[in-house]
Amino acid sequence: MGDDSVPATLTAELSAAVEELRPELLRLGADVVRIPSVSPTFVGETYTAASTGELKVVQRFAQSAEAAGLKTDVWEEMPGRGNLAAVWPAAAPGGRSLILNGHVDTVPPGDTRRWRGGNPFSGDVADGWLYGSGACDMKGPLAAAFIAIRALRKAGVRLKGDLIFEAVTGEEMQEAHLGTTATVRRGYRADAAIVVEPTNLEVVPAGPSLLRFRLTAFGKACHSTARHRFVHPSADEEPIGVNAVEKAVFFINRLQELEQHWGHTKHHPLFAPGQFSIHPGLIWVPPESTTMPAIVADQCVVDYAIRFPPDRDLEVEKKEVEDYILTAAQLDPWLKAHPPKVEWYFCWPGANLDPEHPIVTTLARAHEAALDRPAPVTAFPAGTDATYLLKEGIPAVVYGAGDLAHAHAVDEKVSVAQLVAEAKTLALAAAAWCGVA
């Protein structure tokens, strides 16, 4: 059989099998949403082996995987923070292996009273949506990935490569060492992987590099009644005061200019123009400087979230930003003598798989065959575990049901129609990629 197409008869059989499994998909999706699995690493969460629900979600998936006849392996990298790898071994040689990967942890739901019925973990299905924290990101799409495997088995397909289902912990707070990377280190490797994050059924080979840095601007403290002596040209040789807040604003303005410049200098074929950005997210005066507006602050901090193209050298990109800040400081006598401090403190490297890689084209064709419409091939704006699979040498693409706009939000939800569509596409993609004996 062709290496990346399946016969029309099998396409129809797999679609029918997924339709028959719709009740099982909704039951599994609802069950896993009803088990709270907030990442215990979020600020304000307390971690104990008993309080974290990640392992419980993993065990629920493992129960279904065992019932379906897969070889399951559940283990904990930290107490309560579990992973599942469930393997369907190849029935015949000569094909390629595939991983279907998703995370079971979620962000905190916030004020529960703001959710439908006051319950963030309802798992309710209403009006074509599955509701609850993690329904979209990404326990729902992960349930759909499992149903794809069920459909293949139900249709009697025999694959020529191993198919591995992974439910992992530790994605939301960038703890791949506990989840996806740990899974690879335990020996679960394949010729390709599909990470089923909610891409709205778009085929996503790329994501930006996400970095954060802290800029601290320095001033000189004095009483604000002396403001007239430093905001107008003054005879004072040494300024009596320098407002660090306004020096920080100076840098915010300069970095907005750099961001504009990026609009026409930083491109990637899968990203919209202007998607590489320099976002001033937080600004504050540290309490050790002053807590009083009547005092001229001598320190002001701005925290930035920044998006680089995934195909650029991060050290070169970081240096460009730092040089721009320090060059801007040369324009101001005070800043020249008192340059700001720049500290990088977060880095989620981008994902950048060739859009012509066979797993991308196979997945796009499967989407087209299953859903009878072309697959958009795009970039994903958020960090995913595809980065960490790629780092381990496993070609990884992202594809799943759900709109990112509904993730990390009150009344999080995922479209049932999209979950069904995802399962159909993934069943076909697995058959095409692994090969059918």
Ligand SMILES: [Zn+2]
């Ligand atoms: Zn996610």
